[in-house]
Amino acid sequence: GQQLNQSPQSMFIQEGEDVSMNCTSSSIFNTWLWYKQDPGEGPVLLIALYKAGELTSNGRLTAQFGITRKDSFLNISASIPSDVGIYFCAGRGPGGAGNMLTFGGGTRLMVKP
């Protein structure tokens, strides 16, 4: 089945630093989604990408859908303490798998004030 490799698994950064994380897959995806999960809560959608090469921003967050359709990255600029949480990428495959999402393993972000 489809698998997503998300890296890094965890990051511990200083407040104000920029953050970059990515997901790669061995197969093509038609949609990439990025979610954030706060402690004790469910994942919340941050950004959705629908076309290869698409670059989308949401405040300090920027995500891109890779040209090969097999990868995506998420950047966070000027991190703040409330950025702490787990970030998940999720991909939607073509055809019959299109109703389901495949999730990456998550990137745990810790921000030191």
Place this chain on the structure above:
Amino acid sequence: DAGVIQSPRHEVTEMGQEVTLRCKPISGHNSLFWYRQTMMRGLELLIYFNNNVPIDDSGMPEDRFSAKMPNASFSTLKIQPSEPRDSAVYFCASRSTGDYEQFFGPGTRLTVL
């Protein structure tokens, strides 16, 4: 909108007991997904429904797990009998027709002693 509602938020039970988790999807959404999240395995899709009909239950671990969706506004995930290895956070998510974004509930943290 109230978002996806799950109950209970926390459940502690003893091995062998029956556990029922409940979910109310966002009104108007016609697809519902049950996930399990653990540190070791991340987010795993257990089953999903489309228009109240189970479409893919290949992620259900074993016969001890069952899920129902008697109507468009309610679904249950039942574990009988429960085992300590079932301890995890269980999420319900819903999606509208034609959209790819899934909206997650706050989760139920299950602890089986």
